[in-house]
Amino acid sequence: MKCSACGKYTLKGTCGVCGKSTVMALPPRYSPIDRFQKYRLKERL
Numbered sequence: 475m476k477c478s479a480c481g482k483y484t485l486k487g488t489c490g491v492c493g494k495s496t497v498m499a500l501p502p503r504y505s506p507i508d509r510f511q512k513y514r515l516k517e518r519l
């Protein structure tokens with residue numbers, strides 16, 4: 475699950491940061507840019 479407001483990933487139905495309801499972590503459209511950023515983030519970790 476992912477918060478649509480702040481983008482925080484969580485397993486709960488509501489965001490633990492802002493308290494908004496979360497959505498399925500599968501975006502309707504997968505942005506190549508977003509994917510690239512996540513890939514670089516993993517490399518750094």
Ligand SMILES: [Zn+2]
Binds near residue numbers: 477489491493494
């Ligand atoms: Zn949030």
